[in-house]
Amino acid sequence: GAGVSQSPSNKVTEKGKDVELRCDPISGHTALYWYRQSLGQGLEFLIYFQGNSAPDKSGLPSDRFSAERTGGSVSTLTIQRTQQEDSAVYLCASSPSHGSLSEQYFGPGTRLTVT
Amino acid sequence: GESVGLHLPTLSVQEGDNSIINCAYSNSASDYFIWYKQESGKGPQFIIDIRSNMDKRQGQRVTVLLNKTVKHLSLQIAATQPGDSAVYFCAENAGGTSYGKLTFGQGTILTVHP
Numbered sequence: 001g002a003g004v005s006q007s008p009s010n011k012v013t014e015k016g017k018d019v020e021l022r023c024d025p026i027s028g029h030t031a032l033y034w035y036r037q038s039l040g041q042g043l044e045f046l047i048y049f050q051g052n053s054a055p056d057k058s059g060l061p062s063d064r065f066s067a068e069r070t071g072g073s074v075s076t077l078t079i080q081r082t083q084q085e086d087s088a089v090y091l092c093a094s095s096p097s098h099g100s101l102s103e104q105y106f107g108p109g110t111r112l113t114v115t
Numbered sequence: 116g117e118s119v120g121l122h123l124p125t126l127s128v129q130e131g132d133n134s135i136i137n138c139a140y141s142n143s144a145s146d147y148f149i150w151y152k153q154e155s156g157k158g159p160q161f162i163i164d165i166r167s168n169m170d171k172r173q174g175q176r177v178t179v180l181l182n183k184t185v186k187h188l189s190l191q192i193a194a195t196q197p198g199d200s201a202v203y204f205c206a207e208n209a210g211g212t213s214y215g216k217l218t219f220g221q222g223t224i225l226t227v228h229p
Contacts, residue, residue, distance in 0.1 A: 004158070031215065042204050042219030043159065056215065091158050101208055101217060102149060106158025 002026070004107035006092050012113045013082055021077040021110045025094030032075050033093040033104060034067055043091060049075065050097070082114045127226045134195045136223045138188040138205035145207040149217065150179060150190045153202045162190070162203075192225075200227045 005024045013019050025032050030051045035043040045059040049069045060066070064082075069075040079086055089109040096103055128134050140148075146167040151159035163174045165181050165188075172179050178191040188205050202224050206217040 033215075035219075040222075042221050043206075043217070045216045045218070048215050050215065059216070093158070101147065101215070102161055102164045104161070104217075106160070108156065108158055 004092055004094050004105050006090075006107040006110050008110060009108065010111045010113075012115060015084060015114055016081055018078065018080045019082055019112065021079075021090050021112070023075045023077070023092030023094075023107060025073065025075070025092070026105055027073075028096070029094035029105075030072065030097050031095045031100070032069055033095075034075070034077050035091045035093065036061075037089045037091055037109070039088070046077070046090075079112075082112075084114045087112055087114045124221065125224045125226070127228065128195050130195065130197060130227055130229050132195055134190075134192040134199070134225060134227075136190045136192075136203050136225065138190075138220050140186050140188060140205070140207050140220075142207060142209055142218070143186065144209040145218075146210050147208040148179070148181060148188050149206045149208075150177075150188075151204045151206060151219075152199075153204065153222070155201075159204060195225075195227050197227045197229050200225055 007022045033048040034046040036046055037043045047055055047057050047067050049055045064080045067077045089111050091106055091109045093104040093106045149164045150162040152162050153159045163177050163179050165172045165179045170181050176193045180189045192199055202222045204222045205220045208217055
């Protein structure tokens, strides 16, 4: 079946603009995760959603970052007033449940460049 | 804060050799570890995992070793192939209120020469 998809694959934006990144998880997966990967670095946890529970937002770096998940499926990560340090690859993953850490399937990521 | 890190940022081997990738972690509460492989332009792909009640786990051509005494994790790849060339990350989870959150190491670039 289809894997996790993300759009756009690449996004170039000017400093100060808002951006929205989209994630389509695998159908039926109840847990969804967002990570950020800066150049040459490991992944940094941002936020995760599990079913109808309140999301764990503890990894969001500032109040410019927010995410929502509509209908328990598609998720959008929004970055307001982008800064150059926001440039990174933003990865989304989904899993059958939040306990299935070994079953996190990652999307290809969105490469964000802030000029 | 506590983190997971890697000793070697790059590793270059010949095809057919065995590869060993190391990872040090500092969170003594971590009880679950995963190794991921990430190829260029793709998201990380699960390779193998291990829980803290184990010190060794084997998969197909891969073995993960866990030494809780020194907080060290390693990934061994047998008969390394050019297709194994990628960035390898270790990740850890501490359970409890951190359940669902993985902390990733910096990554090791593995290059396999034919």
